[in-house]
Amino acid sequence: MSESSPVGFEPVPAEVGGPPEEGPQGFWASVKEAIHGTERDLTRLPVRSAIFLLAVPMVLEMMMESVFAVVDVFFVGRLGADAVAAVGLTESLLTIIYAASAGLSIGATALVSRRIGEGDPERAARTAVQALGLGVVLSIPLSVAGVYFARPLMALMGGSPWVLEHGIRYTQVMLGGMGSVLLLFLINAIFRGAGDAAIAMRVLWLANAINIVLAPLLIFGVGPFPELGVMGAAVATTFGRSCGVVYQLYRLARGSGRLRLRREHLRLEPGTMMAMLRMSGAGTAQALVATTSWVVLARIVATFGSAAVAGYTIALRIVLFALLPSWGLSNAAATMVGQSLGAGKPERGEHAVWTAGRINAVFLGSLGLLFVLAANPVVGIFTSDAAVMKDAVLALRILSASFLFYAFGMVLTQAFNGAGDTTTPTVLNICCFWLLELPLAWVLSGPMGLGPPGAFLSISVAFSVMALVAVVLFRRGTWKHRVV
Numbered sequence: 221m222s223e224s225s226p227v228g229f230e231p232v233p234a235e236v237g238g239p240p241e242e243g244p245q246g247f248w249a250s251v252k253e254a255i256h257g258t259e260r261d262l263t264r265l266p267v268r269s270a271i272f273l274l275a276v277p278m279v280l281e282m283m284m285e286s287v288f289a290v291v292d293v294f295f296v297g298r299l300g301a302d303a304v305a306a307v308g309l310t311e312s313l314l315t316i317i318y319a320a321s322a323g324l325s326i327g328a329t330a331l332v333s334r335r336i337g338e339g340d341p342e343r344a345a346r347t348a349v350q351a352l353g354l355g356v357v358l359s360i361p362l363s364v365a366g367v368y369f370a371r372p373l374m375a376l377m378g379g380s381p382w383v384l385e386h387g388i389r390y391t392q393v394m395l396g397g398m399g400s401v402l403l404l405f406l407i408n409a410i411f412r413g414a415g416d417a418a419i420a421m422r423v424l425w426l427a428n429a430i431n432i433v434l435a436p437l438l439i440f441g442v443g444p445f446p447e448l449g450v451m452g453a454a455v456a457t458t459f460g461r462s463c464g465v466v467y468q469l470y471r472l473a474r475g476s477g478r479l480r481l482r483r484e485h486l487r488l489e490p491g492t493m494m495a496m497l498r499m500s501g502a503g504t505a506q507a508l509v510a511t512t513s514w515v516v517l518a519r520i521v522a523t524f525g526s527a528a529v530a531g532y533t534i535a536l537r538i539v540l541f542a543l544l545p546s547w548g549l550s551n552a553a554a555t556m557v558g559q560s561l562g563a564g565k566p567e568r569g570e571h572a573v574w575t576a577g578r579i580n581a582v583f584l585g586s587l588g589l590l591f592v593l594a595a596n597p598v599v600g601i602f603t604s605d606a607a608v609m610k611d612a613v614l615a616l617r618i619l620s621a622s623f624l625f626y627a628f629g630m631v632l633t634q635a636f637n638g639a640g641d642t643t644t645p646t647v648l649n650i651c652c653f654w655l656l657e658l659p660l661a662w663v664l665s666g667p668m669g670l671g672p673p674g675a676f677l678s679i680s681v682a683f684s685v686m687a688l689v690a691v692v693l694f695r696r697g698t699w700k701h702r703v704v
Contacts, residue, residue, distance in 0.1 A: 251276060257418030257477065262556070263337055263563040267572050271552050275576070277421035278412065278548035283541070284424030291432055292453045293537050295439050297602050301530040302380055303450045304603075306387025308533030309377045310394050310454075312518040314401070315511035317362065321402045323504025324354060325409030327496040330640040332413030332479075333555050334704050337562020341414075341478060345485045348410045348472070350493045354500070355406045359399030366395025377515075378522035389451040397458030404461050407468040412551055413558065416477035423471075427464030431456045495704060502642035509649040513682075516658050520665055520675050528672045531611025534602045535676075539619050542587050543626065546580050550630045553577075554638030557699075561639060566700035573635040573694070580627040588623030591616055615676040622680035629687030632694050640704035644693055648686050657682035 250269070254276035262270045296303045328351040335344035370391040374384055404427070408420035434456035441447025448455060472481045514536075521532045553576035560569035591598060599612040633645045657678045664674025 255280070255418060255421070257416060262415050263559050263565065263568075267556070267568060268575055270556060271549075271572055271576055271579075274412075274415065274417050274552035274555055275549045275579075277417040278551045279545040280548070281408065281417065281421040281424050282544035282546075282548035282551075284421070284428045287428045287432070287541075290537055290541055291428075291435050292457060293534060293602055295435050296450050296453050297534075299439070299450060301526045301605060301608055302382040303387065304530040304533055304608075305380065305526045306374075306383045306390050306450055307453065308529055308536075309374060309379055309383065309518060309522070310387075310391045311533070312377065312515045313373055313391070314394060314398070315514050316508065317398045317401050318405070319507035319511040320358060320362070320504055321405035322507035323500045323502075324351060324358075324402070324406050324496075326503030326506075326637045326642055327351070327498075327500035328406060328409045329413035329551075329554060330499055330558050330638060330642075330704055331492070331496060332410055333415075333558025333638065334562040334640070336414050336478060337559035339563075342485075344414060345479050345481055346487075346489060347492055347496070348414075348479055349481060349485050349487070350489055350496055351406055351410060352403075353488060354493065354496065355403050359402045362402070363396050363399045366398050367392050370395050378519055380526050383526075387450055389448075390454045393451060393454035393458055397454075397461065400458060400461040400465055403465045404468070407465065407472070410472075410479065411468075411477065412555055414478040415555060415559070416479065417552070417555075419468075419471050419477050423464045423468050426467055427460040429460075430463055431460035434459060499640055499642050499704065502646050503637065506637075506642055506646035506649050509646065509653055513653040513657055517661055517675050517679070520661055521672050524665075524672050527605065527607035528611050530603070530605070530608045531613075532615055532672065532675075534599060534608065534612040535615030535619065538591070538598060538602075538616055542584070542591070542620075542623075543630070546584055546627060546630055547634075549576050549580050549583075550634035553631050554634040557635050557638035558640070561700070561702070566697075569635075569639070570697070570700070573631060577628045577631040580631055581624055584623040584627040588620040591620035591623075595620075611672050614673045618673060618676040618680055622684050625680075625684040625687040627687075629683055629690055632687070632690040635694065636690075636699055639699040640702045641699045644699070645690075648689060648693075652682045652686040652689075656685060 250272055254273045257277070258273045262274065265273070292307050293304060296307050328348070331347045332344050335341070335347055371384065371388050374388060374391055379387065404423070408423060411417065411420040435453050436442060437445040438448045438452030438456050439450070471477065472479065475481070518529065518532065521528050553573050556572035557569035560566060560572065595613045595616045599609055599616060603609055603612065633648070636642070636644045660681060661675040661678035664670045664677055665672060668674060670677070
């Protein structure tokens with residue numbers, strides 16, 4: 221294999237990728253450029269090179285996002301199964317906020333990437349302001365409601381007496397800090413849509429570095445820090461995310477990337493806001509369907525006790541750690557689709573999607589095999605409790621067996637979103653998660669007597685079906701004609 225181009229990212233014919241802006245460069249030079257942040261026009265580079273420059277920082281960004289959850293479980297796991305259950309049940313509630321964040325992010329990425337592809341950075345900046353306004357308006361009432369309703373929500377989720385007495389403080393801090401979650405997701409989506417993926421990556425580096433340092437200090441009371449127990453993990457996470465948001469706003473105002481927000485941009489544009497709300501509304505519904513299914517699944521598993529919930533939580537965190545880099549690659553494909561459509565090159569966007577899907581399949585297929593074979597030692601990193609480990613190992617093996625389907629399903633779903641077609645993946649999610657996954661989880665775990673493994677199996681089945689249907693719908697090509 222030649223040293224002259226990134227592995228697997230050779231130039232593509234001009235009729236697919238368009239006339240290249242520059243020739244290929246060395247692999248490590250490309251990695252350095254991707255991490256530093258490329259200033260080249262992504263709509264004119266060879267498709268695979270453009271994906272590489274976008275995907276490297278996006279993959280690192282997604283890995284950093286998953287570190288928040290993994291760090292919490294890693295340290296809180298030392299406090300026992302009830303403490304881990306408090307984290308798991310709270311995260312299940314937070315999936316609703318992640319859904320709202322993801323919905324706004326879909327609209328922001330689609331509109332900003334389309335404007336950048338059209339060569340209109342001024343309009344892209346104005347679009348970013350509308351997204352920020354929507355984010356601020358939503359974050360305040362959500363945070364207040366989260367603190368007030370934390371206890372009844374955890375009781376509804378089936379939290380144990382220990383969770384409702386001691387773990388509730390973790391829940392209150394996490395739900396009270398929902399504004400930082402929403403803004404962190406949203407502003408990073410703006411950067412990604414503009415092609416400034418390296419800035420989004422650095423935001424997560426900063427937020428996670430603060431969380432990793434503070435979490436053990438506040439959980440266990442090291443040195444002058446108070447011993448806050450499980451609540452310490454929430455304080456560290458929320459503070460780290462808030463610092464990330466401050467850094468995001470600084471980079472937008474500084475304008476060192478493709479976008480710079482100036483005073484003249486700070487006005488509301490009803491037309492742009494309505495377009496974003498339409499896409500974001502469907503995107504939020506899409507994410508809510510998917511994430512509420514995780515909430516219901518957690519509730520089903522909770523009927524089998526704290527050990528089952530802890531095992532489910534640990535396995536899910538491990539899987540998310542594996543899948544989030546793939547979401548990074550999927551986000552790169554979405555940005556490519558949006559910018560390619562803006563530049564009038566739909567075939568280039570299609571080529572980018574299939575290329576990203578193949579790369580994702582190789583990565584996730586290899587990782588899935590590793591998890592199936594080495595589930596015990598991987599789970600053993602997070603717990604030594606025999607009961608928790610049993611359920612976690614089963615869950616990890618069952619979920620990992622379908623990673624090849626996840627690979628294409630994730631990329632294709634994000635490709636529709638990148639084109640501004642949020643309806644198709646929303647319908648897919650309703651059919652596969654609400655109408656298939658949840659009834660199947662209840663039947664397999666309850667009436668058929670499989671217990672928690674039945675719920676885990678339903679997840680794999682739903683994602684596999686979604687991937688197969690998404691392939692058929694994407695090949696029809698109606699997304700190429702989407703106007704935003």
